[in-house]
Amino acid sequence: MAQGLTLAQVAESTGLSKGFLSRLERDETSPSVATLVQLCQVLSLPVGALFAEPEIQKVSRTEAPRINLGGVHVEEHLMSPRGESRVQLLRSSLEPGAHGGHELYTVNCDVEVLHVISGAVSVRFADRVVELEAGDALTFPGREPHTWNAEGDSPAEVVWVLVPAPWSGSA
Template sequence: MRPVHPAPSAQPMLIGARLRSTRRAQGLTIDQVAEATGLTKGFISRVERDATSPSVATLVTLCQVLSLPIGSLFDAPVHEVITLDAAPRINMGGTGADERMLTPRSEARVQVLRSRLEAGATGGAEMYTINCDVEVLHVLSGSVVLHLTGEDIALQAGDTVTFSGQEPHNWSNPGDTVAEVMWTIAPAAWSGSS
């Protein structure tokens, strides 16, 4: 039997989108990258669209200008699916709430929670804050009230409110039916990023 040697993939390596998103995240224009690298704007544009493949030396130069580790261009994307049934239950301190974390614990950039709030459920007796920059509350079904200092915001199914997690707040389900909501917290409350 002849040994089988690995063969290159027939699929080209698509790195352009990662280069483009890194450039944009740093607020750099193609003109600025062209000037810093000595490459033409057209060439950089073609690389970002995966219309051409740069040499190793050119790729190293681009990555140096973008402060991007060259190896990160070739890392496989990481995807983790968490089904609602398998999502871990967490306790954010409320009563009458079944809360599940839909994002991996290792994800520090964002945290998504789904809460099933029984009639009469509350976030507790006092206002609280969360160690994050922003919270987004989206009502999937039923109704909830978001309590802020000096203001109550009544939300129905389909409504979404965005506010600072550092603003004292609380919530309640004053209705007589179950409400389901999604909380998005960025960065994740335990990330230490805010």
């Protein structure tokens, strides 16, 4: 499917039956090594890709790199791996009065999600302000001009999810 091929096209290219390929997809039969090699050739996949373990990376909060994306009175940590380009996860500890700057800004990503873990935060857009409390989440286009403020006299903890990752983490 990822390559835009139908089951019939793969069957024709490999000489295998559609029924066999369907059973293989549903894990109802086991192919021979020769059949796996043949399928990999048709799908332009290295045979080793079938046996590779998924890449799993842990980032502990205590060892997460501290970053500075321009917020005032905020401590930010990169919680996703530095080289991850598909998504970026930031954990921010906001002091009372913390803010993202007085001017609206944009982030070079398709989607931003702000999840408030504790405290209260407001997000200001050109035409409105959205108030968030602990447990709330807000999803919006990253290219939408915005800024944020920690509300009240208590600190706040928030998580930002940015898709795709706008910052490589290499700096």
